Amino acid sequence: MGFDFWGFFEAANTHLQSQPGHVLALHFREVDTFNCSRCAQCCTLPWSIGVTESYVQRWNAAFTQHSDPRFHAVFEPMQLGFPSGHFAFLKKQPDSYRCVLLDEDNLCLAQKHFGVEAKPEGCQYYPHIWQKVSGGLKVSHLMQSCRSAPSYLLAEPELVYRVIPEQEAESVHGGVFPITALPGLRFSREVLYLWLGLSLNTLFFEAELRSPIQNLRALNYALGQLLELTSRRTETVNLRPVDLEQIYQHHSQQHARQPHQIPLRTPFALEWFLRNLPPSTVDQQIADFFDSILKGERLWPSLTSAEHTLLNTFLRNYLARKLLSMHQWFSQRVNLFQQILLLAAFTTLIQARVLACRELSGEEISLELLTTSVNLIEGRMIQSYSWIESLEYHQLGPLACLQESERLLDLDLTLPPGERRLASQPFMRRF
Numbered sequence: 001m002g003f004d005f006w007g008f009f010e011a012a013n014t015h016l017q018s019q020p021g022h023v024l025a026l027h028f029r030e031v032d033t034f035n036c037s038r039c040a041q042c043c044t045l046p047w048s049i050g051v052t053e054s055y056v057q058r059w060n061a062a063f064t065q066h067s068d069p070r071f072h073a074v075f076e077p078m079q080l081g082f083p084s085g086h087f088a089f090l091k092k093q094p095d096s097y098r099c100v101l102l103d104e105d106n107l108c109l110a111q112k113h114f115g116v117e118a119k120p121e122g123c124q125y126y127p128h129i130w131q132k133v134s135g136g137l138k139v140s141h142l143m144q145s146c147r148s149a150p151s152y153l154l155a156e157p158e159l160v161y162r163v164i165p166e167q168e169a170e171s172v173h174g175g176v177f178p179i180t181a182l183p184g185l186r187f188s189r190e191v192l193y194l195w196l197g198l199s200l201n202t203l204f205f206e207a208e209l210r211s212p213i214q215n216l217r218a219l220n221y222a223l224g225q226l227l228e229l230t231s232r233r234t235e236t237v238n239l240r241p242v243d244l245e246q247i248y249q250h251h252s253q254q255h256a257r258q259p260h261q262i263p264l265r266t267p268f269a270l271e272w273f274l275r276n277l278p279p280s281t282v283d284q285q286i287a288d289f290f291d292s293i294l295k296g297e298r299l300w301p302s303l304t305s306a307e308h309t310l311l312n313t314f315l316r317n318y319l320a321r322k323l324l325s326m327h328q329w330f331s332q333r334v335n336l337f338q339q340i341l342l343l344a345a346f347t348t349l350i351q352a353r354v355l356a357c358r359e360l361s362g363e364e365i366s367l368e369l370l371t372t373s374v375n376l377i378e379g380r381m382i383q384s385y386s387w388i389e390s391l392e393y394h395q396l397g398p399l400a401c402l403q404e405s406e407r408l409l410d411l412d413l414t415l416p417p418g419e420r421r422l423a424s425q426p427f428m429r430r431f
């Protein structure tokens, strides 16, 4: 993609200075063109459907007085102080993840009987989600846990932007600038924009020569430089645009000098996959498959050129969406460095599942397999803070996050064709 995101965000910063009271609205094109397939998958995932106190106050009486007993006792109180701001959950149907209000025909009972406004807010907008960070940025994206959303990831990414009055951007999770990237390091609005530019430019750097995962690894280098800034100063650092510009210049030079081929040390990622994947995302066959690879009983699969191209495009476009919307997480419970680690973890989980399913089914990688894998990983884990806690990622320091992320990204199925020679060699454990 020959687009200079850094230059774009620099220009946006300048423009917004002359437009007080306005925000930048950003999204990739599919946010406008998305069509719901009415598959109801989102109503059957293991995540919790949260509702606000005002929703419960408005609908509880109507639900409990309804003649259909399925409307009775649908709410489950949420623990006080839950950071999402929700007041209660919708219960699940017995022995399943189906929402209590999902009818047998896969339509929402609340909508059927009371109209669309009776659906919780999240259900009305899903998979669209957007966040305004107070002061000047609104990012919309599609949640990739939706069955249809990843099918847009093969199209050439097209970033859409508008400058809109602040009142048009109601805030779902209103962060306040400066936002904290980690204790001791804070981003102003201008710096956040430039950070987005740096991240996206890095992802697309020499896209014809480097894999998206190699470029993601290179982002760790810039993050390491951010850390140096904080360690030199003991007080809180409000990062200035000029600081980030210096980092960007230095980072770009370093990145350009790095070899295009980065050695594979995949066993760490595979062992991590076997150790940490939640049982709901993978079956024993997949675990056995990687176990036999790690023991040297199986050869490392060799992907075709078409599969490589498909994976490369799909994962690059997936990562672009994640990088654009990442700030919403590090302004909440997971800081920037922990979020980078999660991004590496998701990338590893998706690739490992895709590879195992390919081998076990004997069928080449397809858009459908990629979509199912992204759905599964995003639906089961990105919403699951308990999974993050079980890995203790929420407690890892920034350096540890970078190191773990670097090792996870050793699994790279998107390497340029020249690298496939390495990937097709018999697999040897090196750790």
Ligand code: SF4
Binding pocket: 042, 043, 049, 090, 099, 100, 101, 102, 103, 107, 108, 109, 110, 111, 119, 120, 123
């Ligand atoms: S409330 Fe309706 S739309 Fe929301 S999860 Fe339940 S069934 Fe689906």
